[in-house]
Amino acid sequence: MSRDRRGEQPVAARMPADVDAPDKLPYGLTFRQLPLRRQVLIVTRTTSGERGEHRIN
Known part of the structure; x- marks a missing residue:
């Protein structure tokens, strides 16, 4: 039922x-740092598995 x-x-x-207040982002990062940290995390997770450093018990 919609009204006119x-x-x-x-x-x-x-x-x-x-x-003037800073933007609230996770872990106190800036807009430039957030994507860079994400890429570093992805690269380290994918390469650590190839070298055998990632162990599953």
């Missing part, structure tokens, strides 16, 4: 923004 909303004004809410 043609005569209504859109509702807008103002929210204060702290543009």
Whole structure:
């Protein structure tokens, strides 16, 4: 059941923004560091298995 909303004004809410606050990312990393760390993790996980350093008990 939908109402006819043609005569209504859109509702807008103002929210204060702290543009000087740093962005909250995992482990305190920046936007540039996050993808780089991800790539390093992927490379080390794939290469450690080839050298036998990754052991499964």
